[in-house]
Amino acid sequence: MIHMAEIKLMEREIEAAVRVLRSGELRQGKECERFEAEFAEKVGSRYAVTCANGTAALHLSYMTILEPGDEVLVPSFTFFATCSMVVMAQGKPVFCDIDPETFLIDLKDAEKKITSKTRAIVPVHLFGNPCDIDRIVTFAKKHNLKIVWDAAQAHGATYKGKDVGAFDELVCYSFYPSKNMFVGEGGMICTNDTQLYEKLRYMRTHGQTGKYYHTMWGLNYRMTDVEAAIGKEQLKRLDEMLSVRRRNAEFLNKRLAAIPGIRPQKVTSYGEHAWHQYSVIVNKEEFGCSRDALSKQLGEKGIVTAVHYPKGVHQQPVFKEQDEKISLPNTEYAAENILSVPVHHGLSQSDIERIVEAIHEVRQEF
Numbered sequence: 009m010i011h012m013a014e015i016k017l018m019e020r021e022i023e024a025a026v027r028v029l030r031s032g033e034l035r036q037g038k039e040c041e042r043f044e045a046e047f048a049e050k051v052g053s054r055y056a057v058t059c060a061n062g063t064a065a066l067h068l069s070y071m072t073i074l075e076p077g078d079e080v081l082v083p084s085f086t087f088f089a090t091c092s093m094v095v096m097a098q099g100k101p102v103f104c105d106i107d108p109e110t111f112l113i114d115l116k117d118a119e120k121k122i123t124s125k126t127r128a129i130v131p132v133h134l135f136g137n138p139c140d141i142d143r144i145v146t147f148a149k150k151h152n153l154k155i156v157w158d159a160a161q162a163h164g165a166t167y168k169g170k171d172v173g174a175f176d177e178l179v180c181y182s183f184y185p186s187k188n189m190f191v192g193e194g195g196m197i198c199t200n201d202t203q204l205y206e207k208l209r210y211m212r213t214h215g216q217t218g219k220y221y222h223t224m225w226g227l228n229y230r231m232t233d234v235e236a237a238i239g240k241e242q243l244k245r246l247d248e249m250l251s252v253r254r255r256n257a258e259f260l261n262k263r264l265a266a267i268p269g270i271r272p273q274k275v276t277s278y279g280e281h282a283w284h285q286y287s288v289i290v291n292k293e294e295f296g297c298s299r300d301a302l303s304k305q306l307g308e309k310g311i312v313t314a315v316h317y318p319k320g321v322h323q324q325p326v327f328k329e330q331d332e333k334i335s336l337p338n339t340e341y342a343a344e345n346i347l348s349v350p351v352h353h354g355l356s357q358s359d360i361e362r363i364v365e366a367i368h369e370v371r372q373e374f
Contacts, residue, residue, distance in 0.1 A: 020244075024237035031233075036213075039233035043240050044196075050243060051173030053198035055205040058231035058239075059212050062160040062182025063089040065195035068229060069178040070097035070128075072207050073154045078127035081153070083113040084320035085339040086132045090158050091321045094130075102126070103322040105336040109274035111287070111346075112139050114338070115147050128154040133162035133172055135316070135348075136188070136282030137273055141167045141175055156180065161284035163188040164250045168278045173198045183235070188249060188284055189242045191235040252353035253283040256360050260286055260351065263364040267371065269295025285316055286351035289342065296374035299347050305370040306349070311363055314348045 033039075040058045048056035059065050066089055074080070076098040082091045084103040091101040105117040111134050118129065129148055131139040139157075148155050157175060159165070160182035165172045173179045176199075183194035199205050207224070210217050215226030264270050269291040275281045290299040297305075303313045320339040321327065349363050 021238045021241040024241050027237065033233055035232060036230040036236075037233050039236040039240070040231050043231075043236035043243075046240060046243055047173075047196055048198060050246075051171040051179075051198055053174050053179065054200040055198065055202075056173075057197045057199070057205065057208045057212065058236060059195040059197065059208075060229045060231060061193045062180060062184060062195045063093060064212070064227075064229040065160075065180035065182065065197045066090065066093040066156070066158065067096055067227075068208055068211055069156045069180055069197055070094055070099060071211060071225075072178070072204055073128055073156070074099040075127070077125060079123060079125040080127060080156075081113075081118045081121060081129040082321075083130075083132055083134075083339075084322040084334075084336050085111060085317065085342055086134060086158065086321060087160070087317065088321055088324065089160075090130060090132055092326075099127070100125075101321075103320070103334055103336060105338045106134075106342065108338045108341070109271075110137060110276055111135070111273055111342060112137060112276070113144075115143060117336075119147070119151075122151055126151065126153065128156055130156045130158055132158040132160075133165055133282075135273060135285040135287055136162045136165050138162065138165045138167045138172050138276050138279035138281070140276055140279075141172070145175070154178075160184075161187065162282050163284075164246055165282035166280040167276070174200075176200055177204065183239060183242075186284075188253070188282055189239065189246055191231075191238040191242065194231050194235045194239060249353040250282060252355075253351055254281070256351045256353075256355055257281065257283045257286055259357075259360050260349070260364065264288060264367065267295070267367060269293070269371070270367065283351050285314075285348045287316065287346050287348045289345050290347055291345065296371050299345050301374075302367070302370055303347055305373070306363075306366055309366045309369070311366050312350065315346060316348055317343060317346075319343050 044056040074097045078099045080094045082101045085106045094101040105114045157179040179198040181196040183191040211226040212229040215222045215224035217223045271289040292298045322334045
């Protein structure tokens, strides 16, 4: 859902989209090429490849590195596509637990699950919180693994002063309407590897290396020039939007951390969070009521909340045929107790203060 405050700021995006519509050149073309170049320059990657959406970005990335039966280490506390696209690329997701404070993949748990078939690891910069990239790169080199970074929620997140999009091998973004940057639907893959770049470009267009000449398997995962034109304008505003989100999150961190039973997501050391979502763990015993009760009460006070995510992916029905019962206690606890409150750049200071006041009020009522 796009916030009304955002719509008022979208005049340049609307003008850009109308310009492309009038040109009649709608499919992936010059606008996409320009968007790729500008996005790559912004994040510091060598290449960027537009595609249809964030799910397509993941699917294409997995297709470039996986063989049938390859195992991929994935955190279970993430959006479904992180794991489901491994299956669609004929791989096998191996579910890993998360760190209870950062909500990011637990490498100690991941290491226990490495086998001779393990091919890759997929760290998720969840809610915009950057992973400990140095540790993950060291881990991947130790076990000879490829890395696919899921940065669908991490536009503008940094690690040690470097944008998360600049790291090897593949970094996947989404431009879905709820994201910090959005174009309607759309995705982007960043890479520093020339061979991967060339392969991705062909695979997103039916594996076509020349007109009606197909040298590899591929799909129709192209972005439209209309979306790319919107994305170029969004990119110009990204720093401004992130600045407001970070200011809002800083206020929430200071105020909510003082409320018993409310534990905000811990930001990674040396990381700069992008705050796609602002999420807290609600401890029922300390706070006085459950996550769901708090969400309901806040809704009655006019504050919209959300739960990302109510189940670990390993708990989804489509994975019920796993060979053994999977137990991921930190993932399952987070799924039962996590709650996201507004942090977006359309909020005023009084809006942010009202969120904190409302949570205080609910605690007093219980």
